[in-house]
Amino acid sequence: MKENKSNIKIIIEFTYGLKRYFLIAAIITILGIGFNYITPQVIRVTVDSIIGDAPLNIIDNIGGREFLRQNLYIPAIIGVVFSILSGICNYFYKVYMAKASDGTIKNLRDKLYSHISRLPFSWHMKNPTGDIIQRCTSDMEVVKSFLGIQLLEFIRIIFLILISLTLMFSMNVKLSLIAVAFILMVIIYSVIFYSLIQKRFKAADEAEGELSSLVQENFTGVRVVRAFGRQSYEIERFDEKNIGFSRLWVKLGRVLSLYWGIGDLFSGLQVMFIVVFGCFETVSGALTLGELLAFIFYNSMLVWPVRSLGRIISEMGKAGVSINRIKEILDAKEEIDSEDATTPDMKGDIEFKNVKFDYYGTKPVLKDASFKIQKGSTFGILGGTGSGKSTIVHLLNRLYNLDENSGEILINGVNINNIKLDYLRHNIGVVLQEPFLFSKTIKQNINIASNIDADENFESIKDVSTVASVHENILGFSRGYDTIVGERGVTLSGGQKQRVAIARTLIKNSPIIVFDDSLSAVDTETDAKIRHELKTHVKDSTVIIISHRITTLMHCDYIIVLDDGKIIERGNHDSLIKTNGIYKKVYDMQSSVEDEITDTLNEIKGGDK
Numbered sequence: 001m002k003e004n005k006s007n008i009k010i011i012i013e014f015t016y017g018l019k020r021y022f023l024i025a026a027i028i029t030i031l032g033i034g035f036n037y038i039t040p041q042v043i044r045v046t047v048d049s050i051i052g053d054a055p056l057n058i059i060d061n062i063g064g065r066e067f068l069r070q071n072l073y074i075p076a077i078i079g080v081v082f083s084i085l086s087g088i089c090n091y092f093y094k095v096y097m098a099k100a101s102d103g104t105i106k107n108l109r110d111k112l113y114s115h116i117s118r119l120p121f122s123w124h125m126k127n128p129t130g131d132i133i134q135r136c137t138s139d140m141e142v143v144k145s146f147l148g149i150q151l152l153e154f155i156r157i158i159f160l161i162l163i164s165l166t167l168m169f170s171m172n173v174k175l176s177l178i179a180v181a182f183i184l185m186v187i188i189y190s191v192i193f194y195s196l197i198q199k200r201f202k203a204a205d206e207a208e209g210e211l212s213s214l215v216q217e218n219f220t221g222v223r224v225v226r227a228f229g230r231q232s233y234e235i236e237r238f239d240e241k242n243i244g245f246s247r248l249w250v251k252l253g254r255v256l257s258l259y260w261g262i263g264d265l266f267s268g269l270q271v272m273f274i275v276v277f278g279c280f281e282t283v284s285g286a287l288t289l290g291e292l293l294a295f296i297f298y299n300s301m302l303v304w305p306v307r308s309l310g311r312i313i314s315e316m317g318k319a320g321v322s323i324n325r326i327k328e329i330l331d332a333k334e335e336i337d338s339e340d341a342t343t344p345d346m347k348g349d350i351e352f353k354n355v356k357f358d359y360y361g362t363k364p365v366l367k368d369a370s371f372k373i374q375k376g377s378t379f380g381i382l383g384g385t386g387s388g389k390s391t392i393v394h395l396l397n398r399l400y401n402l403d404e405n406s407g408e409i410l411i412n413g414v415n416i417n418n419i420k421l422d423y424l425r426h427n428i429g430v431v432l433q434e435p436f437l438f439s440k441t442i443k444q445n446i447n448i449a450s451n452i453d454a455d456e457n458f459e460s461i462k463d464v465s466t467v468a469s470v471h472e473n474i475l476g477f478s479r480g481y482d483t484i485v486g487e488r489g490v491t492l493s494g495g496q497k498q499r500v501a502i503a504r505t506l507i508k509n510s511p512i513i514v515f516d517d518s519l520s521a522v523d524t525e526t527d528a529k530i531r532h533e534l535k536t537h538v539k540d541s542t543v544i545i546i547s548h549r550i551t552t553l554m555h556c557d558y559i560i561v562l563d564d565g566k567i568i569e570r571g572n573h574d575s576l577i578k579t580n581g582i583y584k585k586v587y588d589m590q591s592s593v594e595d596e597i598t599d600t601l602n603e604i605k606g607g608d609k
C-alpha cells in the first residue's frame with residue numbers, strides 16, 4: 001500500500017464489489033428527500049389556495065377550490081402519502097447502507113488480518129498484542145459507523161441544506177439570509193470543536209489500547225501473576241490505568257457536552273429569529289400565511305441536519321483518528337520475497353559467514369560469528385543465558401533479517417535472503433523452549449503443519465509421538481489423542497508440551513530441524529531416549545541442538561560454544577574435553593552435580609531396603 005494515501009482513498013479502496021450499494025443508497029436518499037419536501041408545499045397550497053383565495057391551476061385539475069374545501073381530507077391524504085414514501089425510502093436507504101458499510105468493513109478486516117499475519121516477527125515484537133486487537137475491533141467499529149452513518153449522512157445533509165435553501169430563498173430572501181447566517185455560525189463552530197474533539201479522542205483511544213494490552217498481558221501470564229503473588233500489584237496497576245482512561249473519557253465528555261449545549265442555543269435562537277421576523281414579513285404582506293408555514297417547516301427541517309452536520313464533522317474527527325491507527329498497521333511493510341527468490345534444495349551445508357547482529361541498534365548480540373554445519377550432521381550449540389543461541393535460530397529462519405554488510409547465511413550455497421520465505425520456513429522445523437499449543441486436540445496440534453487430515457494421518461501422528469516419547473502419556477489421558485489442550489481442556493506439563501511440540505515438528509519431515517533448548521523440561525533419561533529415537537527417525541536431516549546441558553549435546557558431530565555473541569570453542573565432544581576450556585569446565589560441573597544426584601538417589605534407595 002502506497003504511503004500518504006488520504007483516509008477517504010483508503011476507504012474507497014475497500015468498497016470493491018459494493019459501490020453499487022452505495023449508489024443505490026444515494027439515489028434512494030435523494031428520492032426520500034424529494035418526497036419529504038413536498039409535504040410543506042401541500043400545506044402552503046392548502047392554506048393559500050384552498051382555504052385562501054390565491055389562484056392556482058393545479059387545484060382545478062383535482063376538483064376545484066369548492067370541492068377541495070368540502071373534502072379537506074384529500075390534501076391531507078396527499079401529504080401523508082408523500083410522508084409514507086419518504087419513510088419507505090429511509091428504510092431502504094438504511095438497508096443498502098448497512099450492506100455497503102458492513103461489506104466494506106469485512107473487506108478491510110480481511111485485509112488487516114492477512115496483512116498482520118504477513119508482517120515481520122520484529123513488528124509483532126514491537127507492537128503490543130492488546131493494542132493491535134484494539135485497532136482491529138474498537139477502531140474498526142468507529143470506521144464502520146463513519147461509513148454506515150456519517151459519510152452518506154453528510155452528503156444527504158448537504159443536499160437537504162441546498163434544497164431547503166433554494167425553496168426558502170424562492171419564498172423570502174431576508175428570512176433566508178437569517179437562516180444562512182445561523183448555518184454558517186454552526187459550521188464554523190463545529191470546525192473549531194472538531195480539532196479539539198479529535199485530540200481528546202486520540203488520547204482516550206490510545207489509553208484504551210494501553211489498558212487492553214495490560215489486561216491481555218495479565219491474563220496470558222496468569223500463572224506468573226499468581227505464582228509471584230502479584231495480583232494486588234497488578235490490580236493496582238490496572239486501577240491506575242483505568243482511572244487515567246476514565247479521566248480522558250470524562251474530558252472528552254466535557255468537550256462534547258459543551259459542544260451540544262452551545263449547539264442547542266444556536267438552534268433555539270435560529271427558530272426564534274425566523275418565527276419573529278417571519279411574522280413581521282407576513283404582517284407587512286411580503287409573505288403569505290401559507291408561505292410562512294412552509295418556511296417554518298423548511299427551517300425546522302434544516303435545524304436538525306445542520307446540527308447533525310456539526311455532530312458528523314466531529315464524529316468524522318474520531319473516524320479520522322481510527323483510520324489513521326488502522327493505516328499505521330496497513331503501512332507496515334509485509335515480508336515480501338525478492339523477485340529473484342528461489343527454492344533451492346535444502347539438503348545441503350549451512351554456513352554462517354561473519355554474521356554480526358543486534359536488535360534495533362542495541363548492543364551487539366552476535367559478533368562476527370562464522371561456522372559451518374555439514375548436511376545430515378548433528379550440530380550442538382552450548383552457551384550461557386543471553387549468549388545469542390536463539391538469535392542464531394531467529395536469523396536462520398529469517399524472523400529477523402541480516403542487514404547488508406552484516407555477513408551472510410547460506411544454505412546449500414544460497415544466501416537465505418534469496419530463498420522464498422515460506423519455502424525456507426517450511427523446510428526448517430523449529431522446536432521452541434516454550435512451545436505454544438493451540439486450544440485444539442493433541443492430534444490436531446501435532447498435525448498442524450501437515451496438509452493431510454489428522455484422522456487420515458493418524459499413523460504418522462502416533463509414530464512421531466513415539467519418537468518424541470509422549471505416546472504413552474497421551475494414551476494415559478481419558479480421551480487419548482482427542483484430548484483438548486489448553487484453556488478448554490487438559491493442561492499439559494512443561495515436559496509434555498515440549499514433547500508434543502517435538503512431535504509436531506517431526507511430522508513435517510524437514511531437512512533441517514532445530515531444537516532450541518527444547519529438551520530442557522524433560523529428565524535426562526527421556527532426553528537420551530528421544531535423541532536415540534531421533535537418530536533413526538531423522539537420519540537424513542541436519543539437526544541443530546541448542547542446550548545448556550552437555551549430556552544433550554555430547555553426541556553431536558560438532559559443537560560450538562558461544563559466549564556473549566562470540567564462538568569461543570569448537571570441535572566434537574572429545575576434542576573439546578581435550579582443549580580443557582569452558583566446555584570441559586561446564587562438563588565437569590554438570591557431571592559432579594549429576595553424580596551427586598545419582599549418589600543421593602542411591603542412598604535413598606539403599607535406605608529404603
Ligand SMILES: Nc1ncnc2c1ncn2[C@@H]1O[C@H](COP(=O)(O)OP(=O)(O)OP(=O)(O)O)[C@@H](O)[C@H]1O
Binds near residue numbers: 362383388
Ligand atoms: N526481540 C529482542 N529484542 C531485543 N533484544 C533481544 C530480543 N531477543 C533477544 N534479545 C537479546 O539478545 C541477547 C541474546 O538473546 P538470545 O535469546 O539469543 O540468547 P540465548 O543464548 O538463546 O539465551 P537463553 O539460553 O536464555 O534462551 C540477549 O541479551 C537478549 O536480551
